[in-house]
Amino acid sequence: MQWLAEREDVTVVMATPVPEIVEGLAHRVAVLRGGELIAYDTPEHLQSAASLNTLSEVLEHLVSPKTLDSIEHYFEGRAS
Numbered sequence: 001m002q003w004l005a006e007r008e009d010v011t012v013v014m015a016t017p018v019p020e021i022v023e024g025l026a027h028r029v030a031v032l033r034g035g036e037l038i039a040y041d042t043p044e045h046l047q048s049a050a051s052l053n054t055l056s057e058v059l060e061h062l063v064s065p066k067t068l069d070s071i072e073h074y075f076e077g078r079a080s
Contacts, residue, residue: 019056029055031062038062 016022022029023043031039031046039046039062046058 019054019059023055031059033063 050058
């Protein structure tokens with residue numbers, strides 16, 4: 001897929017519940033929860049913004065009950 005995106009200059013949309021796949025391929029990541037976009041950025045920025053080491057940790061953090069109440073503020077302005 002990466003070869004196709006680079007060679008043909010196209011956008012490839014991939015949905016997967018496996019964050020390790022995304023880390024190696026994606027330039028941008030969109031996180032959806034309940035049909036709503038709750039985060040959109042590069043994997044590196046999502047990790048940095050959450051002060052976490054892996055995209056898997058970021059996703060776990062985003063869907064944790066402690067985070068859900070404040071998710072709108074956590075990535076405010078990033079999903080537009």
